[in-house]
Amino acid sequence: MRLSYPTNIKIVKVPCTGRVDIIHILKAFEGGADGVCLVGCLEGDCHYLRGNLRARKRVEHVKLLLEESGIGKERVAMHNLSSAQGQRFAEIAREMTEKIRALGPNPARKTG
Amino acid sequence: MIVANRKPFEEIIEMLKPYSKILLLGCNECVTVCATGGAKEVSVLASEIRLFRQKEGQPVEIKELTLERNCDTEYVESLKPAINDYEVAISMACGCGIQFVGEHYRDKLVLPAVDTTFYGVAEEQGVWTERCQGCGACVLDKTLGICPVTRCAKSIFNGPCGGSQGGKCEVNKETPCAWQLIVDRYKEMNMLEKYLEIQPMKNWSTSRDGGPRKRVREDLKL
Numbered sequence: 001m002r003l004s005y006p007t008n009i010k011i012v013k014v015p016c017t018g019r020v021d022i023i024h025i026l027k028a029f030e031g032g033a034d035g036v037c038l039v040g041c042l043e044g045d046c047h048y049l050r051g052n053l054r055a056r057k058r059v060e061h062v063k064l065l066l067e068e069s070g071i072g073k074e075r076v077a078m079h080n081l082s083s084a085q086g087q088r089f090a091e092i093a094r095e096m097t098e099k100i101r102a103l104g105p106n107p108a109r110k111t112g
Numbered sequence: 113m114i115v116a117n118r119k120p121f122e123e124i125i126e127m128l129k130p131y132s133k134i135l136l137l138g139c140n141e142c143v144t145v146c147a148t149g150g151a152k153e154v155s156v157l158a159s160e161i162r163l164f165r166q167k168e169g170q171p172v173e174i175k176e177l178t179l180e181r182n183c184d185t186e187y188v189e190s191l192k193p194a195i196n197d198y199e200v201a202i203s204m205a206c207g208c209g210i211q212f213v214g215e216h217y218r219d220k221l222v223l224p225a226v227d228t229t230f231y232g233v234a235e236e237q238g239v240w241t242e243r244c245q246g247c248g249a250c251v252l253d254k255t256l257g258i259c260p261v262t263r264c265a266k267s268i269f270n271g272p273c274g275g276s277q278g279g280k281c282e283v284n285k286e287t288p289c290a291w292q293l294i295v296d297r298y299k300e301m302n303m304l305e306k307y308l309e310i311q312p313m314k315n316w317s318t319s320r321d322g323g324p325r326k327r328v329r330e331d332l333k334l
């Protein structure tokens with residue numbers, strides 16, 4: 001399965017999406033990311049039982065914080081996939097890239 | 113613990129408008145436990161402020177500092193080397209901590225980033241409820257562990273009032289009637305005869321009504 005997805009996506013590996021904290025997502029935006037997408041296991045299939053469910057709640061909370069700070073909630077998303085869904089991962093990566101490209105660059109990105 | 117809520121972001125941003133070098137303080141005690149102003153919440157608020165100000169083209173430098181306690185001189189004094197490097201301090205500690213830091217550094221403004229709300233408990237993960245108002249004269253022995261001062265909206269001592277319906281308070285249908293809880297507890301403990309005792313008027317001078325309170329233990333003073 002030689003699938004391709006946009007090269008501008010940087011993958012950060014974590015043992016479980018439950019490891020991803022609110023501050024990690026905010027730091028990505030501070031570091032100049034234009035968008036952040038969490039990809040967790042399918043709901044109900046978490047090896048740690050509730051990691052992906054907790055991540056989803058955090059993503060919802062981060063959306064509020066991003067709205068407050070003027071970055072915009074559309075720049076963060078969460079998807080649930082199994083490791084057998086490479087095809088869907090590539091699709092999501094393309095969709096997310098297109099969506100973020102339409103929104104334009106991160107308004108808090110440092111210039112120069 | 114003392115429970116607080118973070119102030120609305122717009123309010124915080126407005127307070128910080130004139131400043132570009134900010135000291136953001138947290139506290140390792142109550143506000144950490146109620147997930148409002150510990151090191152984690154300090155880092156999230158700092159990040160949010162930096163993002164907002166960067167977007168507005170007015171970048172800020174923020175120093176994040178979480179003290180063990182903001183209500184004890186020995187910890188507050190540890191701010192000395194840092195505080196003068198910043199134009200202003202904004203604190204996520206409770207109202208006591210915010211004031212105490214300000215009292216120690218008279219030439220600095222210490223702004224509040226939280227609204228301090230009540231003394232409470234963590235009923236479950238992410239849910240805090242009020243239990244005590246610090247009235248200065250505890251009656252929990254008479255009411256078998258349910259505080260009528262705090263948990264009854266009217267703080268009445270011979271309840272319930274006419275607003276108690278189906279065990280709930282008229283103020284909010286999700287709030288249990290404190291006096292219903294007390295009567296249920298009397299029954300549970302086989303002490304219903306205690307309900308017949310009429311409580312005299314409470315002397316509120318030990319509470320806030322008597323003005324700010326002070327406690328001194330001579331044996332501990334240096």
